[in-house]
Amino acid sequence: KGELGDSIEKTTDVMPFIDKKSLTPMLPIRILAEAAHATVVWDDEAKICILITAQGDILKIANNEQANTDFKGDIVRDRLFVTSAVIEEIFATKISWSKNLNEISLTL
Numbered sequence: 353k354g355e356l357g358d359s360i361e362k363t364t365d366v367m368p369f370i371d372k373k374s375l376t377p378m379l380p381i382r383i384l385a386e387a388a389h390a391t392v393v394w395d396d397e398a399k400i401c402i403l404i405t406a407q408g409d410i411l412k413i414a415n416n417e418q419a420n421t422d423f424k425g426d427i428v429r430d431r432l433f434v435t436s437a438v439i440e441e442i443f444a445t446k447i448s449w450s451k452n453l454n455e456i457s458l459t460l
Contacts, residue, residue: 364380380433388445400414400421
């Protein structure tokens with residue numbers, strides 16, 4: 353667990369991608385949420401991700417087909433992906449993506 357200002361490196365088995373319709377970067381929610389010290393719970397029956405932020409906020413994120421959630425995402429390869437704008441809003445952070453390095457950076 354890092355302290356404020358520390359750099360924490362995480363790797364994932366799924367790669368971010370650019371949504372072909374919106375040309376928006378899509379990022380896997382779990383690894384970014386865990387890097388931000390949030391708790392991630394997957395409700396398999398409802399197909400909803402329940403995210404509890406470090407500040408105690410509870411948010412629901414679901415596939416675009418679902419209603420009554422705080423944010424929408426897309427399930428790809430059995431993982432929930434959200435736009436970089438969703439990550440920035442949830443964690444009040446700025447995301448940068450280096451295509452050359454194939455690396456995502458966020459500042460919390």
